[in-house]
Amino acid sequence: MKLLVIGGGTAGTTAALFARKENREAEIVLASREKVPEYSKCALPYALSGEVDFQDIIYREEEWYSRTAKVELRLGWEAVGGDLEERKIEFRTPNGKEREEYFDSLIIATGSKPKALPIPIEGEVFYFNEMSHAENLMRKALASDEALIVGGGLIGIEVAEALLNLGLGVTVVELLPWILPNLLDRDFSATVEKWLEEEGLEIIKGIGVESISEDDGRKIVRLKNGEERKVDFVVISVGISPEVSLAKSLGIETGETGGISVDEYMKTNVEEVYAAGDCVETLDLSSKRKVISGSGSVAFRQGIVAGVNSVGGEALYRGSPLTRCTSIFGKEIASVGLTEFLAQTLGIKYVKQKVKGKNLPEYLPGDDVHFKLLVEKRTGRIIGAQGLGRGSSWRANLISLAISKDMTVDDLFLLETCYSPKISEVYDVVTRKFLDTQTYYLPHYVFDKSSLLHHLFQYSLFFFSFYYGIRCRRQAVLQYGYHLADFYIFDFFWITLYANRCLSSLRVRESPIGVRAMYPCLSFILERTPWQNSIKCLHVRRLHSLSLSASSFNDCIILLTCTPLLSLGKSIHISTSALIGPMGITNPFTPTFSMGISLSGGSSCRSLSIWSKVMHPPSVA
The missing domain is CATH 3.50.50.60 (FAD/NAD(P)-binding domain)
Known part of the structure; x- marks a missing residue:
């Protein structure tokens, strides 16, 4: 053949x-x-x-x-x-x-x-898409003093760096309000702009070019705000x-x-x-x-x-997470997947995590590192990341793998990275934000208004079975953002409920009353008696694992985790009681924590119930 x-x-x-x-x-x-x-x-x-x-x-x-x-x-x-x-x-x-x-x-x-500008152009302008373009541009640059580049994308900025290194005065004109718009959002782009301006690059943003004319061998670039720039040559870099x-x-x-x-x-x-x-x-x-x-x-x-x-073989190409990177004056810039701007343009709702840190521990000299992660709000799927500083390219490669495998932020949270003081931190900026934060590390348990109403009606989510005869006297206040719904009752009762495809997390703080939350495939029952400290957090992840933490007066935490094989139709019943004291030390005057867990499941039905009680000795109560 x-x-x-x-x-x-x-x-x-x-x-x-x-x-x-x-x-x-x-x-x-x-x-x-x-x-x-x-x-x-x-x-x-x-x-x-x-x-x-x-x-x-x-x-x-x-x-x-x-x-x-x-x-x-x-x-x-x-x-x-x-x-x-x-x-x-x-x-x-x-x-x-x-x-x-x-x-x-x-x-x-x-x-x-290369794309052409739809404006009047007199004489020769330069493009940068193949070797012959670069060779012609180099000959012109070596005989010139000033240049103007139309387009502040990746190619335009790399050409600007090259011309600056040749000793030319360089101006970049970008139509959008920030440079590198396909790689970075406005916040990260501002840092790169500062780097470039320190190297002598002039950047004009948010203004288009109206015409390019020629006078006495030099180019006159007229901007749409009426300003004119006279340079030796012009490079057009507005995409392909x-x-x-x-x-x-x-x-x-x-x-x-x-x-x-x-x-x-x-x-x-x-x-x-x-x-x-x-x-x-x-x-x-x-x-x-x-x-x-x-x-x-x-x-x-x-x-x-x-x-x-x-030629008769068989191979597949599934698609690309679109990794991009460069090095500008020795500083790494990397991006993968969507930017915030593009996600907003496409109507994709997302949650972002942004962190600034060092690539080495604080006791060693290191470089500043900026990292941003974008996560789809509805599913928790990782959809993009941006990085500045040393190591940004390998972080982009890591997120590229995550996007290719449809990984969620849960998976990234569990990532173990290499550690040696002279090479890296004990936990890299890729996961640092999730470990440092004192709020939720699972931003995909977040819904907007339409999604909230959709789930309330579709799954018939019912709240509140009040014990001790207390009734709600204040209308529930719905808030959106990082909470599906916050319900305030008597100012001392606060429930935050997150939901994905199932009820996934329930948090109760400082509440002297019991609460029941019903879901078609899942039932939570959490009964409480008055005590000073409260159960901190209860997480059920996709109905396959349960973790319960409780704190004593001395902030000592007891944690129970069980992973039932619900798909096998088995039922699991667990109950536990413990004396909670400082550093695990128990004595007769320590409060007793009791908890019971019942799980049953199968292909057609799953249920779970949790109960807990803290009994205080008379001297403590």
Whole structure:
């Protein structure tokens, strides 16, 4: 069989090499529009600044492909058309001649192209999407003093850093009110802006560009607020769009994003035609929507799947959590999944945890570390994170795994990280907020108004069976945010109830009365007699575990945890009593704590009841 791969970037080259690994006998042709073999596009800013040479970022010499990989590499071949019924693609070769290539299996990896500004532009402006762009820009920069970059995204900021390192005065103009909007929210972006301004970068935010004109060899950039800037050259970096002109001419379907539609095998709507990289739609695992990733790591993994499947193998690509990172003047910036801004735009309700700390213990010199975690409010599923400072990239990798596996914040809370004083803290900032907080560490037991009403009606949640003849004289006050409902009665009775798909946690504080909370699949009964200290917290997690803590006058805690096998239909009855004293010491004058637990379950019915009582000796009561 013959495999034809169109596109010599990360996706296309990876597809060709993994196709060869899967099938040693197939004829493989790799055609690239560019005149150099595969190179690291992410390293172009460092080549621009002179930190590395352009030739150093080329992965393999041209001869390696035919000699070692047995892949026929054709550089400077641009695909201009074809006929899928006849299984052929038409190319324009470097000498201008037309050539046809026939195939049995085809992979389209044509990448992306930079977006243009829809404004009047006179003369030449620069883009930064391939090696030839970077080489042209470097020649111009070495003969210039001032530059302006339109767009404060990842590429724009990396180009700005490179130009600053070359000694130029640089201004970045960003339409949104903050830079790096695809990576960071406004709060984290402000920290990065401070870093950049300290290095001499001028940042103009919240203002668009109206026109770019030319006068006496210099560029005049007119902003929409009427201000004008005169510079030596302008770089346009306002995003990318998929290069799908060839795919459309061949009748291959594209999606809402403009990228080629593919399934989990990277197959298009045409049999034996695959696609990978920036030209395809990618499933965002955080929001479950289709996006154009623009990520080298995504292109690499899609290339593997397309290459393996195109020659008879079987591989799957499930989607991407969309990891992104960079280093600006030696400081790490990383992001994965959704930002707050994007979550709000998509209408996803979330809870966030934000922490600032050090990467090392306080007694050692360390670097500041900022970390933010976003959790879907309804399910507790981790949907995004952002990090600044040393180690942010590996934290983003960790959250990438969590998103890929649909992990919840419960799972993250139990995470054990490496510890050595000169390497890391005993618990990293990824989990520190949950350990430090004195409120709830399970933010997914939180609902908004509509969800509250939905659950109240759908599951017929009933509150309050009052003992000792006390009746409610104050209307229950519903509060939203971190509580499903707070009920205040006589100012000395406070219940906070969290609910997910079942009643998941019940907390009672300083209440001299008993409470019953009914749920269709779960029943709680907590009976109380007056005493000074109270049962602190009762958690039932997904009906599979129970933990009860109680404190004595000396704040000594007794904890009981049981995990019933409810799915087996078994019933478990546990009761316990203990003398509670300081440091576990008991004596006849110590209050006695008694508790009973009854659990029964099965596929059709589950129930649980808890009761407790504290009996005080006369001298204490």
